Amino acid sequence: xxxxxxxxxxxISLKENISTDTQLNxxxxxxxxxxxxxxxxxxxxxxDQQHYDQLAQLQSEVEALIFRVDVSDTSEQLLxxxxxxxxxxxxxxSMLKTSQxxxxxxxxxxxxxxxxxxxxxxxxxxxxxxxxxxTEHAALMTMLNGVDINNELQPNRRDLQLVKLHSLFVLENYxxxxxxRQKLIGLPVVEIIILERSLLxxxxxxxxxxxxxxxxxxxxxxxxxxxxxxxxxxxxxxxTAERHKEFATNLMDMLGNHGGAVQTALTxxxxxxxxx
Amino acid sequence: xxxxxxxxxxxCLFACxxxxxxxxxxxxxxxxxxxxxxxxxxxEKVAGPIQPIPRKIEIDTRWVSLGKALFITPLLSKNNxxxxxxxxxxxxxxxxxxxxxxxxxxxxxxxxxxxVLNSSFNFRQFWDGRASSLSDQIxxxxxxxxxxxxxxxxxxxxxxxxxxxxxxxxxxxPQGVTRENIVKAITVFxxxxxxxxxxxxxxxxxxxxxxxxxxxxxxxxxxNHGCTSCHQGINIxxxxxxxxxxxxxxxxxxxxxxxxxxxxxQEQDRNVFKVPSLRNVADTSPYFHNGAVDDLTxxxxxxxxxxxxxELPEDEIEDIVALLHAFSxxxxxxx
Numbered sequence: 204x205x206x207x208x209x210x211x212x213x214x215i216s217l218k219e220n221i222s223t224d225t226q227l228n229x230x231x232x233x234x235x236x237x238x239x240x241x242x243x244x245x246x247x248x249x250x251d252q253q254h255y256d257q258l259a260q261l262q263s264e265v266e267a268l269i270f271r272v273d274v275s276d277t278s279e280q281l282l283x284x285x286x287x288x289x290x291x292x293x294x295x296x297s298m299l300k301t302s303q304x305x306x307x308x309x310x311x312x313x314x315x316x317x318x319x320x321x322x323x324x325x326x327x328x329x330x331x332x333x334x335x336x337x338t339e340h341a342a343l344m345t346m347l348n349g350v351d352i353n354n355e356l357q358p359n360r361r362d363l364q365l366v367k368l369h370s371l372f373v374l375e376n377y378x379x380x381x382x383x384r385q386k387l388i389g390l391p392v393v394e395i396i397i398l399e400r401s402l403l404x405x406x407x408x409x410x411x412x413x414x415x416x417x418x419x420x421x422x423x424x425x426x427x428x429x430x431x432x433x434x435x436x437x438x439x440x441x442x443t444a445e446r447h448k449e450f451a452t453n454l455m456d457m458l459g460n461h462g463g464a465v466q467t468a469l470t471x472x473x474x475x476x477x478x479x
Numbered sequence: 480x481x482x483x484x485x486x487x488x489x490x491c492l493f494a495c496x497x498x499x500x501x502x503x504x505x506x507x508x509x510x511x512x513x514x515x516x517x518x519x520x521x522x523e524k525v526a527g528p529i530q531p532i533p534r535k536i537e538i539d540t541r542w543v544s545l546g547k548a549l550f551i552t553p554l555l556s557k558n559n560x561x562x563x564x565x566x567x568x569x570x571x572x573x574x575x576x577x578x579x580x581x582x583x584x585x586x587x588x589x590x591x592x593x594x595v596l597n598s599s600f601n602f603r604q605f606w607d608g609r610a611s612s613l614s615d616q617i618x619x620x621x622x623x624x625x626x627x628x629x630x631x632x633x634x635x636x637x638x639x640x641x642x643x644x645x646x647x648x649x650x651x652x653p654q655g656v657t658r659e660n661i662v663k664a665i666t667v668f669x670x671x672x673x674x675x676x677x678x679x680x681x682x683x684x685x686x687x688x689x690x691x692x693x694x695x696x697x698x699x700x701x702x703n704h705g706c707t708s709c710h711q712g713i714n715i716x717x718x719x720x721x722x723x724x725x726x727x728x729x730x731x732x733x734x735x736x737x738x739x740x741x742x743x744x745q746e747q748d749r750n751v752f753k754v755p756s757l758r759n760v761a762d763t764s765p766y767f768h769n770g771a772v773d774d775l776t777x778x779x780x781x782x783x784x785x786x787x788x789x790e791l792p793e794d795e796i797e798d799i800v801a802l803l804h805a806f807s808x809x810x811x812x813x814x
Contacts, residue, residue: 251708254528259602259718266603266611291747293719301708302726305787361790368726368788432485 546668
């Protein structure tokens, strides 16, 4: 019984060990990749004159690992939140950078009044970007709403439309992008990974204890099994010896009791004949 | 009586001895699968937003062959009528040329089948990016009732009964036909489907005559107008999400499908799609997630307006369309 239980415990703990090791590997990989991802993400320029394959590759690796890790629901939610926020941040920042570049592009227009309007929007826009506040936001929004881009006959309408649409985009998404950035900075993803890893390591230690107990129990069981077998053997031998002893005693007694009969057999019979 | 004890003892010892062997055996089988050569691309980096497709690839050709056979077999579909290649014609741009694809029992899909070519360079798979890797993606069409409508259990049973596949699988892995091996073979095959040496790649790598003058003008517009804020990298796209209609309104024909929103139900994901790759775009009409536009000129006009707020003059559109033709090439032959 002890042997069966202990060996079962050993095998179960071995299986648990394999499973916890499998869980530990993606967590360890995440522990290395997430800080790298966070740094690259927050420091990326997102200019449209560069490419982001490396970041996308890193993003992909981190996501694949997050899908594989087995962590608590809260941690899982936090990690998913991190990934979703980073994707939204990349979307907005890459477009914001392009919009800012397109707004700042120097266009020489024949219409001086229109040039002044565009320059004014540019100035206010970059002032808003450097010191964003609600007053500037509202003033710029009023100004942009006053710009008519639907009049097909207006000269340089395309330039005006470009500046207006991109300025509106920047205005509507600048704060949201900053919020995502702050969220990404503040999310304790690395801490969560470290915590989950330490919990898993504790579990591994427990499993190891179970494994060693199983091994010890199995060996003990085997030794006990040997002792029991030997003892049984010993008892059997003792029993057999006693039975033989008893048999010998009985035989001796029997022979002793039948001593007269034996002697009688040696006396002459009624006719006086002796056995030959 | 004694014999029974000895027998028990021998059995216990045997059981003890078999445990480590069993565990060792488990590990050795796992190692046998992992021993397959991992695909390695030899990337060549250049300055600028667009990067060339690697011209050299190290790949396990045994798994490529098996993957190719699986890719073209209809055994993967429920009624043996559809294969992966039904919707992804490798020699014709890697898609099927229809607005939406047709699955088993003539069921119509809801989205345009994306090209399978160079898909290993995408950071996520599907239009809404719901699969994070090629291997994760494979289960999608296999189980989708309007695509292949099958299940792994059915497929494994069919492949095991097929002497050709059964033999091939066992030659590569002692476990034979398993879900993992099927996915692995198709993934490796898809990793081999890259199209280097397109005119744009040759131009990026120093051959100034690889692009015509018009295409060179197109490249200048493409970069200066901001197309590369989304369409950049090796795949000229496929490495980020973006909202359709980010800056300006989008046409009615594209508005119905809400993209990533259908998965997450988050407001910020409304009309958000994975930026599609522009590699071989001239061969993959019709365009957009629902295949509603079958003309490159119209597609460029829509994108310039909705994503960049630009009304491009005709000559610039023509230049960009000419450039898009320079993104096409044939699939590399792996040795």
